[in-house]
Amino acid sequence: MLKLEKKSEEQSSSPMKTKVLLGHRRPADGKLFYHATACPSPNFSTLEGDHHADVCVVGGGLTGVSTALHLAKSGISVALLEAQRIGCGASGRNGGHIANGFSCELTRMEKMLGFEATKMLWQMVDSYLVDIDQNILTHGIQCDRKFGYIYAANNSYQMRELALLNDRLKSKYNYQKTTLLHKSELGKFLRTAQYSGGLFDKTCGQINPFKYLQGLVKQLKTMNVKIFEQSPAQAISPGSDLTVHAEKGRIKSKYVLLAGNAYLSCNTPLLEDKSIPVSSFVGVTTPLSRASIQSILPRDVTVADCNKIPDYFQIIAGNRMLFGCGINFLGKEPKTFRKIISSRIKRLFPQLTSFELEYAWSGLISSTTNKLPHIGQINSQIYYAQGFSGHGVVLSGLIGKLISEAILGNSGGFELFSRIKHKKLPPYPIKSIGLGIANLLHKLQ
Numbered sequence: 001m002l003k004l005e006k007k008s009e010e011q012s013s014s015p016m017k018t019k020v021l022l023g024h025r026r027p028a029d030g031k032l033f034y035h036a037t038a039c040p041s042p043n044f045s046t047l048e049g050d051h052h053a054d055v056c057v058v059g060g061g062l063t064g065v066s067t068a069l070h071l072a073k074s075g076i077s078v079a080l081l082e083a084q085r086i087g088c089g090a091s092g093r094n095g096g097h098i099a100n101g102f103s104c105e106l107t108r109m110e111k112m113l114g115f116e117a118t119k120m121l122w123q124m125v126d127s128y129l130v131d132i133d134q135n136i137l138t139h140g141i142q143c144d145r146k147f148g149y150i151y152a153a154n155n156s157y158q159m160r161e162l163a164l165l166n167d168r169l170k171s172k173y174n175y176q177k178t179t180l181l182h183k184s185e186l187g188k189f190l191r192t193a194q195y196s197g198g199l200f201d202k203t204c205g206q207i208n209p210f211k212y213l214q215g216l217v218k219q220l221k222t223m224n225v226k227i228f229e230q231s232p233a234q235a236i237s238p239g240s241d242l243t244v245h246a247e248k249g250r251i252k253s254k255y256v257l258l259a260g261n262a263y264l265s266c267n268t269p270l271l272e273d274k275s276i277p278v279s280s281f282v283g284v285t286t287p288l289s290r291a292s293i294q295s296i297l298p299r300d301v302t303v304a305d306c307n308k309i310p311d312y313f314q315i316i317a318g319n320r321m322l323f324g325c326g327i328n329f330l331g332k333e334p335k336t337f338r339k340i341i342s343s344r345i346k347r348l349f350p351q352l353t354s355f356e357l358e359y360a361w362s363g364l365i366s367s368t369t370n371k372l373p374h375i376g377q378i379n380s381q382i383y384y385a386q387g388f389s390g391h392g393v394v395l396s397g398l399i400g401k402l403i404s405e406a407i408l409g410n411s412g413g414f415e416l417f418s419r420i421k422h423k424k425l426p427p428y429p430i431k432s433i434g435l436g437i438a439n440l441l442h443k444l445q
């Protein structure tokens with residue numbers, strides 16, 4: 001077993017002095033396609049009594065599991081605490097889109113971070129896409145990976161933006177995997193009158209994120225990572241090692257990663273002030289006939305439109321359409337969300353006459369004001385990762401890898417992300433009023 005030394009204080013921010021209090025947000029119930037159709041996950045026991053590990057990971061989503069896996073591969077002992085069940089959060093309820101880059105536009109990133117840093121971040125995400133496919137291959141994970149992704153333009157302005165992005169990616173980022181599709185070419189992939197054109201990316205696409213997560217967890221089990229479910233972490237107290245407290249047990253560790261994302265609450269303003277949990281909605285239809293699929297998505301690509309809050313859809317296992325849309329800035333699940341999804345599908349594809357929404361659910365997205373991930377350290381021993389802003393299937397795995405590297409003493413990649421500056425959100429009640437207005441504007445739109 002590798003010996004993990006605590007870093008000296010000069011190497012990192014100051015050590016912990018006071019207790020950090022933690023809570024968790026319970027995921028909404030809903031009828032989840034992924035959970036209903038995957039092989040049953042193993043049940044892990046509740047944390048009881050005292051345990052030791054080099055690193056304690058709080059949160060059993062893609063970020064926590066990725067970090068645990070990378071650390072365990074390096075011989076570090078890891079304990080992972082999950083408040084409910086592994087994959088009950090965003091990682092087991094997202095749209096499964098494997099998309100390159102970030103939620104934030106590249107030009108905006110270049111203005112904020114400079115071109116060189118933006119290019120490095122882009123390339124890191126791009127190469128992590130390859131790592132995901134490598135994981136799928138090496139571990140034989142059956143997670144319905146499909147290639148081919150289209151960013152669809154709703155109007156000529158968005159089409160011009162896509163053309164500029166295509167040029168920029170090719171000339172400045174040396175990224176040659178995209179093709180601009182004008183309206184008539186788009187028609188070969190996507191049969192709707194809605195879009196003016198699109199940008200096709202051949203390496204992006206989709207996976208079943210829950211099956212992928214299950215595949216990674218299977219690896220954790222073979223590496224003796226201690227996994228505990230139904231064990232919400234309640235506090236972290238200081239000491240020569242940190243102690244993570246749950247209701248019936250404790251874990252002592254040198255380092256802690258807070259990977260609870262939108263489902264974690266924490267009394268540290270550093271985390272609470274920089275991101276908000278917003279809810280987003282996904283539905284899955286009854287199986288569609290082959291003829292129906294041909295009439296809407298003849299090339300079986302995965303699609304997201306270019307609106308700030310996009311509609312996104314694809315055909316998934318069992319010939320069903322998965323459709324995601326909308327946001328509630330107050331983190332609520334409006335009663336009408338199923339109706340909204342159905343009507344969006346009908347508006348886009350009026351030719352789709354016979355389908356029901358068999359599954360529908362909501363999930364919390366941790367969103368930052370600049371739509372870039374918020375990664376860092378509360379002190380020299382506690383790391384955190386949140387704020388993937390609806391773009392975390394690839395990013396969460398990458399960030400998990402970078403945090404594990406930082407814990408092991410190679411913090412280059414981690415620092416690139418942790419240097420990103422995030423604006424503070426206003427305190428309550430101003431925050432609630434602002435979010436209420438944002439909600440209203442979104443509804444009107």
Ligand SMILES: Cc1cc2nc3c(=O)[nH]c(=O)nc-3n(C[C@H](O)[C@H](O)[C@H](O)COP(=O)(O)OP(=O)(O)OC[C@H]3O[C@@H](n4cnc5c(N)ncnc54)[C@H](O)[C@@H]3O)c2cc1C
Pocket residue numbers: 022023024025058059060061062063064081082083084085086087088089090091092093094095096097098099231232233234259260261262263264265280281282324362363364365385386388389390391392393394395396
């Ligand atoms: C509806 C929806 C659709 C999305 N679609 C896409 C998409 O198509 N493509 C894309 O790239 N991204 C998408 N995302 C975003 C993506 O799913 C997330 O960025 C990513 O899954 C975040 O992973 P995570 O591990 O950080 O958080 P999560 O998967 O949310 O995991 C956090 C875990 O921590 C646990 N936890 C919280 N507090 C505690 C505590 N105190 N103690 C112990 N455990 C705790 C929670 O129970 C949860 O299981 C979507 C998100 C949502 C909600």
